[in-house]
Amino acid sequence: MKDATIKLDETLLEAIQDLSLTARHLVNGFLLGQHRSALRGISQEFVNYRPYMPGDPLKDVDWNVWARSDHYFVRQFRHESNFRGYLVLDASRSMDFGEGATNKFVYARLLAACLASLMLSQMDAPGLAIIGRGGRVDWTPPSTRTDQIDRLFHQLGTTCADGKTTGLGDISLLTEDCRRRSLAIWITDGFFDPEEGRELLLQLRLRDMDVLVFHLMHREEIDPPFDGEVLLTDSETGEEMIVDGKQLRRDYAPRLTAFLEEIEGLCLGLEAHYCRIITDEPLDEALHRYLAVRDLL
Amino acid sequence: MTLVNVFLFSLGVLAIAAPLWVHLRLGRVKKRAVVSTLRLMRATPQSSKSPRRFVDIPLLLLRSLILLLLALGFGRWLIPGLRGDHTREYAVFVLDVSGSMQAQNGGARVWDEARERSLEALGKLDLSSRVALVLSPAGLDRPTWISPAEAIRRVKALDAGYGTNRLGISLREGTRLLAEMPDDFPKVIHVVSDFQRSALAGIDGTTIPAGVTLELTKAGPERLSNRGVAVTVASAGITDLGTYSFTDLAEGTLRLEENGAARTLTIAPGQEAVRISHAGKKGTWITRKMESNETDAIAADNTAWDVFQAQEPIPFWLWEPEGEVVVAPSQDASMPEQRSSRSRSKLQPAVASPHAYDQASYYIRRALQPATEEDAEAASRYRPVLLTEGNLGTAIDQPVTAESPGLLVLPGRKKLAGPLPALAKRLIDHGGAVVFFAGSGLDPATFNAGFGQVAGVTLGAAEPCKLAPALEVITESNPLLGSLDGQSRHQLAKVALTTRFPIELKQGAIALVSYADGVPFIVEQRVGKGRAYFVNTSADREWGDWAASAQLFVPALHLLCARAVGEDSASATRGPVMAGEPVTLQLPVAFAGKSLKAGGGTYPVDAEGRVPGVIFEKPGVNELVMDNGAKVGWVAANFPPGESLLETYPEPVVRQRLESLRQNTGGSSVRWESEELGGLAWRICLGLAALLMMIEPIIANRRATV
Secondary structure, eight states: OGGGOOOOOHHHHHHOOOHHHHHHHHHHHHHTTSOGGGGOOOOSSEEEEEEOOTTSOGGGBOHHHHHHHSOOEEEEEOOOOOOEEEEEEEOBGGGOOSSGGGOHHHHHHHHHHHHHHHHHHTTOEEEEEEEEETTEEEEEOOOOOTTHHHHHHHHHHTOOSOBOSSOOOOOHHHHHTOOSOEEEEEEEOSOSOHHHHHHHHHHHHHTTOEEEEEEEEOHHHHSOOOOSEEEEEETTTOOEEEEEHHHHHHHHHHHHHHHHHHHHHHHHHTTOEEEEEETTSOTHHHHHHHHHHHHHO | OOSSOHHHHHHHHHHHHHHHHHHHHHHTTOOEEEESOSTTOOOOOGGGTSSOOOOOHHHHHHHHHHHHHHHHHHGGGTOGGGSTTOBOOEEEEEEEOSGGGGOEETTEEHHHHHHHHHHHHHHTBOTTOEEEEEEESOOSSOOOEEOHHHHHHHHHHOOOOSSOOOHHHHHHHHHHHHHTSOSSSOEEEEEEEOOBGGGGTTOTTOOBOTTEEEEEEEOSOSBOOOOOOOOEEEOTTTTOBOEEEOSSOOSEEEEEEETTEEEEEEEOTTOOEEEOOOBSSTTOEEEEEEEEOOOOSOSGGGEEEEEEEOBOOEEEEEEOOTTSOOOOOOOOOSOHHHHHHSOTTTTSOOOOBTTBOOHHHHHHHHHHOOOOSSOOSOOBSEEEEEEOTTTHHHHHHSOOOSSSOOEEEEOSOSOOOTHHHHHHHHHHHTTOEEEEEEOTTOOHHHHHHHTHHHHTEEEOOOEEOOOSSOBOOOOTTOTTTTTSOHHHHHHHHTSOBOEEOOEEEOTTEEEEEEBTTSOEEEEEEEETTEEEEEEEEESSSSSBSTTTOHHHHHHHHHHHHHHHTTOOHHHHOOOOEETTSEEEEEOOGGGTTSEEEETTEEEEOOTTSEEEEEEOOSSEEEEEEETTSOEEEEEEEEOOHHHHSOBBOOHHHHHHHHHTTBSOOSSOOEEEGGGSOOOOHHHHHHHHHHHHHHHHHHHHHHHHBO
16 A cells, blocks of 8 residues: 555646646556455446455356356456545635645645546546535536546636635535435535534435545644744634744644544544545545545445 | 933933834734634733833844944944044144134135034044144133033134234144143144135244144135225324225225214225324324225225324424425315315425435435325324425524424435524424434534534544444333334344444433444433434435335334424334234333223233233224223224235145144145045945845845745
């Protein structure tokens, strides 16, 4: 698995402006190290034979071949997914923090694109909901159509983190569409109203959806680099506050810990999967976490 | 900066406090940052805002440095130590406050420029320097060593006076003051002057010691136009001449105000003087004010003053043989009252024709009454009456009255007609006087026979005189010539006298002045109230140069004639008084030991009645009052004529003259102010401050961005 580490090379990102190319490049590289069997599933479409291995279910043995050749072969079929992946992207203004590739929204878009690409490669149906824009929700329903990836990439490429956290948005359309088992992947920085976040997670869980929360944090949000007195401005509300660097470092750590525990507790309390990611970390951690959750479905 | 000076101390505190305040003020929002949310932040408690803490010390130091450099750069006028050319020295400032400094130069006075330059030079001195202000001419205050700040205060309050710049005296005073000080700091004499030619006149006797630097600052232009009436009054007393000369007055009019009565005098082109007699009603004080209508550089010299106590006219017989002198008609039409008071036939001024005149009588007449065709007014009390062979009989028959001539002057001529001894004896018998002059035409035998008894001398044959000096030392106590100033007495003793008579004095005759070998030069014989005088040289140039030298002959002849007619010349003696110049006043001995109030000061009267060192600050008429209120007379002070000329020496000449005064010849220690190196320190301060001010925003923005 170590070989499949995806490095977020800034020069690469700058050279490849197209989000889809970037996502595909990253996902293909990631898949090279994966075990192929995991991609096989139950389907009516024959793919190949392979010798019988101890442990294989006997129902998969092709007895006609055994009758003609006196050897046991197992029939393989293309996996046909009934899985829907709902990518919920937080586009509030607080996501636009950090420089270059470590910018939270840049990281989130790329993560969403990679997940969408990964889903389609696994014959899953990805959908995209962009929330956190003052109650407005940009909704792209899940689909396995070949042009779905293009729509998603276009949607991701044209979205900016300019919304406000107040009002995560009405996701009734999204939840009503959930008729089969599906996975909702919420990519957010957690700076939302706790009650609204709880309401959103609750709605998703009530639809029998598995929820995976990617909690993005910038390194400077973990360890603020301020020194001396600094005038801080809230990116969403414009509120200003003068803080002292030294005192901030003393007070910030417990407040951050409480905040992270609050978000994680919220997720775990509603049986949602929680994954905290620092934006200067490799992207494959998030993809592995996705696959792990995916396998549980 | 010093704690002693409150102002500079406050300035220093301000220079320190200002950048701190600015830094704290700007430091409130010095760094800005945008964060995702403030939910995790906590505002700095209020207690940490006040007192504010100093953050970003390098930026604070940078701002402090900028302000300090600016303060130093612009504070160079207040902080002498900042400038590159500042020095700690013993500085004597010789300030020219003479009358010429009042000249207007383009709307401002030369003194204003000199004062500014002086203050500028004083401002360059270190605070620990010592300064002495020597005024030229010196006033009543004696210079002392003071601080530069005190010197600046005094110079600001100083104004130009009306006296004559005596640079030599001032330099000697400056060197004397510097000699009092130790040699731990440089010694400099700053001379701030317009360097008039008259100022350098008496400078040759001055010596500048080694180690003393002369620093010259010239104020005013090379030359200004001035057409003043700078009047020289040859006043009553020794010469008894009322002569008012003026400088550069081409033509125009003069307004003469005499005891309130005004009239206008017309000045012809080329005329340099007017002569108006001091004759009048005896004992009356007369004040004359002469004003020119010129507008020129110096206004103060356009008015001249004279005050005198009028004396009665003194008619005298002057022996002129018939046919050698022509009588010229009167030319003055502006003085009808005076002309009518004279006898047209006898009292008219006589002018010798160019082809026939007697030199001796001409010299005598012009010395006692120098009237000319241009200004036929009588310029002295002496009114010559020509005595010829034609009117000799009339003169003898004329009754002796107060108005008739009581003095007979006889040049040494061949023709000493028969009735002349009788006239001389008659005059002496009636209290008159006779003055005899020797000469080549005088026959000793004839003289001894006719006048020997009257004159009190017996003449021998004429003999050459080769003495040098010709006369004995004439002291101040000489009964005849003692009232002359020392220089005049000294020069008179050295005058060339080539021929004389050996003289034997008769009983009662005394020699007032003698030759160096004891032969009488002037003999006095008193007979009753009458007096006879014999002058043992000619009144022309045959036996010497005395009569041809007006400066020596005229005063001496006036003194002789005054003595002859019984006037006390010493008590009436007073020369021209110049404003700002110390003069010695002579008062009656009765006032000895008392105090005289004059010119704004009080002066003691010594045992001989003299009051030395009296200074009249401004031109005008000043009353002399004793401390008990008794009024003893008047004195007129005038603007010095030398200060009206406004002619300055070029810079190299002044430099060379002053360099010649130095005791050592190695190198030149005389420098002009323009040669000083300008201080570079303040320029560097301002330049560096400007550079840092450009850099500061960049640094501040960089450090404020997180």
